[in-house]
Amino acid sequence: MSSQFDAELNEVRARLLEMGGKVELMIADSVKSLVERDSALAERTICTDAGINQMEIEIDRKCLHILARRQPAARDLRFVALALKIVTDLERIGDQCVSIARHAIELNREPQLKPYIDLPRMADAAGNAVREALDAFVRGDAATAVRVCREDRIVDELNEQLQRELLTFMMEDTATVERAMRITAISKFLERVADHATNIAEMVVFMVDGKDIRHSIA
Amino acid sequence: MSSQFDAELNEVRARLLEMGGKVELMIADSVKSLVERDSALAERTICTDAGINQMEIEIDRKCLHILARRQPAARDLRFVALALKIVTDLERIGDQCVSIARHAIELNREPQLKPYIDLPRMADAAGNAVREALDAFVRGDAATAVRVCREDRIVDELNEQLQRELLTFMMEDTATVERAMRITAISKFLERVADHATNIAEMVVFMVDGKDIRHSIA
Secondary structure, three states: OOHHHHHHHHHHHHHHHHHHHHHHHHHHHHHHHHHOOOHHHHHHHHHHHHHHHHHHHHHHHHHHHHHHHHOOOHHHHHHHHHHHHHHHHHHHHHHHHHHHHHHHHHHHOOOOOOOOOHHHHHHHHHHHHHHHHHHHHHHOOHHHHHHHHHHHHHHHHHHHHHHHHHHHHHHHOHHHHHHHHHHHHHHHHHHHHHHHHHHHHHHHHHHHHOOOOOOOOO | OOHHHHHHHHHHHHHHHHHHHHHHHHHHHHHHHHHOOOHHHHHHHHHHHHHHHHHHHHHHHHHHHHHHHHOOOHHHHHHHHHHHHHHHHHHHHHHHHHHHHHHHHHHHOOOOOOOOOHHHHHHHHHHHHHHHHHHHHHHOOHHHHHHHHHHHHHHHHHHHHHHHHHHHHHHHOHHHHHHHHHHHHHHHHHHHHHHHHHHHHHHHHHHHHOOOOOOOOO
């Protein structure tokens, strides 16, 4: 294997980690903009997304270039094929964060319905899952990837708990409906972010072991 | 190019179309199970998803095999790389349909809140978008793909209209909140299905022209 080829794979690895870091910050900032009622931060988070979209296009190009010129085999091939899939997940997490930030801006215009306790916990867990899934990918670490898949239920449970709580608000007082609906939407977006991390982690197990655990871990 | 290689590409094409057909049926059936209050159909739709998941794994394998053994170049390479991405979108559409079917089962236990007019229209539009995006993919037809991207706003608008209508229901009568929330969720799932179709279509334009229109069509 040529050192030029190694350098190209490392470049994909580095760019994916960089993109993951930016996405992780978007997750934290979109929820922080709600908790701290900082709509300027929400606006900045929305603007960040253009850079994420650009990174998706660039990483795709690099991967196609490697497939065309280097004809990678076995594990290297699986690495590049999965990089193509993972970059799509990261890009879509960026989209979820934009949606969260948009709802935050609207919620920040109104009196706060309730203290935001669970949303920051969900954002933390989802951001950690993204980072760990990507780390597992670049290190080829299946054990970490399996753990990310298992921990997805933490975010799922927080989401379900929050959905029930908000339903009670709405049923007790119709004046809360619009705000509660927005908080519900944010909670679901965070649940989807964690799902993307799980998708990445499942694919990593496949890359490392050549074994497909998608659709088999509960 | 060997005829064996052609046969392998055609096999991926055929399997993707088959998977797309199954997913299209899941979209129609999940909403039909609500409109016709047919929870047995909803259960069958949920069961279909296991087959979709299996197809994802098989198509991924075929694509990796082609990349490893055939070293495709230029347009063939872009075809295989995008097949890897598209199969993920199709699999996730299957997941959305399962979620729709689960909400349908719960809604079918309760008196019907309102006539379902917009949801079947959204399901039709989303199903058509999936079929057209896949047709554009297998035929390498950029014009159709661009049209699919543009038509996404039809589903977006129906979704927004329905969200507003359901909000009014909830604000007028708290007894409607639980059912309205479920219908809201179904509407959002259909909007995401259409988004997946748009994602596929955007990638098709890239495959055909080598031009990336992702993040540039409003």
